[in-house]
Each structure stands twice: as C-alpha cells, then as structure tokens.
Amino acid sequence: MPRIALVTLVVREYDEAIAFYRDALGFTLVEDTDRGDGSRWVVVRPGGAAGGTDLLLARAKGDEQSASVGAQTGGRVGFFLHTDDFARDHARMTAAGVRFQEEPRHEPYGSVAVFEDLYGNRWDLLQPAEQPGDLLQPAE
Numbered sequence: 001m002p003r004i005a006l007v008t009l010v011v012r013e014y015d016e017a018i019a020f021y022r023d024a025l026g027f028t029l030v031e032d033t034d035r036g037d038g039s040r041w042v043v044v045r046p047g048g049a050a051g052g053t054d055l056l057l058a059r060a061k062g063d064e065q066s067a068s069v070g071a072q073t074g075g076r077v078g079f080f081l082h083t084d085d086f087a088r089d090h091a092r093m094t095a096a097g098v099r100f101q102e103e104p105r106h107e108p109y110g111s112v113a114v115f116e117d118l119y120g121n122r123w124d125l126l127q128p129a130e131q132p133g134d135l136l137q138p139a140e
Contacts, residue, residue, distance in 0.1 A: 006043065006056045007079075010069050011119065014040050017057045020118040024096040025081070026089070030054060046081060070119035077114055079123040086111040086127035093125065100125075 011017035014032075021027040027044040034040055042057040060066040072078060083089040090104055090113060101122070104113045110128040117123060 004053050006054050008056045008058050009121070010060050010065055010072060011057050012060060012066075012069055014042050014057060014059055016118065018042060018044065021055065021057070024093060024098050024118075026092065027055070070117075070121055072121060075122070077122045077124050079117075079121065081123055081125050083125060083127050086125065090125060 009017075018029055018032070021044045022029055025046070027046050030043040030045045032040060032042050039059060039061075043054050044057060045054045046052060060069050086104065090100070093115065094100065099116045101114045101116060104111055108129065110126055112124050112126045115123050115125060
C-alpha cells in the first residue's frame with residue numbers, strides 16, 4: 001500500500017520555518033532547493049528517521065494562503081509528533097522556546113502535551129503507551 005510521503009505546511013518565510021523545525025523541534029533539513037521562480041522546495045523530517053511522513057514547508061503566496069498560516073486545521077491539533085522519550089523531548093523543546101499549551105498528561109494511550117509551532121498550528125507531542133493493542137486517542 002502506498003504511504004503519505006509529504007504533508008504541506010504553509011509558512012510565512014522559509015528560513016524562519018527551517019530554523020524552528022530544525023532547532024526547536026529537532027527535525028532534519030532533508031532538502032532546500034531553489035526552484036528558480038522565487039520559491040524553494042523545502043522538506044524537513046522529524047528526527048531524521050526515513051520512512052515516516054515529511055513536511056514540505058511552502059511559503060504562502062497571496063492573501064488567501066497568508067491567512068491560512070497558523071490556522072490550517074481550524075484550531076484543532078493537526079499534527080502528531082511521536083517520541084520514544086517524552087520527558088527528554090518535552091524538556092529539550094521547552095528549553096528551545098517551544099510554547100506548550102498545557103502541562104504533560106499521562107493518559108491510557110500515552111504521555112501527551114499540546115504545543116504550538118511558531119505560527120500557532122497545534123501539535124501533540126506524544127509517547128504512545130507501550131501496551132500492545134492500545135488505541136491511540138490523542139488530544140483534539
């Protein structure tokens with residue numbers, strides 16, 4: 001079965017988005033190619049691990065796209081960042097200035113806290129519970 005390789009995230013500017021995802025969230029810059037028309041093909045990957053879904057950081061063009069920056073999921077958590085060590089990554093991200101909207105919670109499905117990216121898009125930092133068969137039900 002095919003997999004989702006990329007998800008587009010509309011951003012204000014390439015360099016500020018790269019800096020946030022790389023420096024604050026620990027993503028790897030996979031590609032940054034000038035497309036010759038003033039735009040760039042910018043791909044970042046969580047933790048550098050191949051095989052998951054990467055983010056295509058696309059600079060907003062025009063008023064309609066600019067208005068969607070930070071609100072691409074209508075205020076809901078739209079992105080889910082899994083970790084194998086919640087405490088480590090929560091501490092690292094907090095030290096890097098990531099804005100968490102809540103204190104960490106320990107739910108039957110795992111440890112979770114909602115945070116915002118630099119534009120206000122909502123994400124879950126989630127360490128899934130280790131019991132096999134758990135249904136993951138992240139924050140809404």
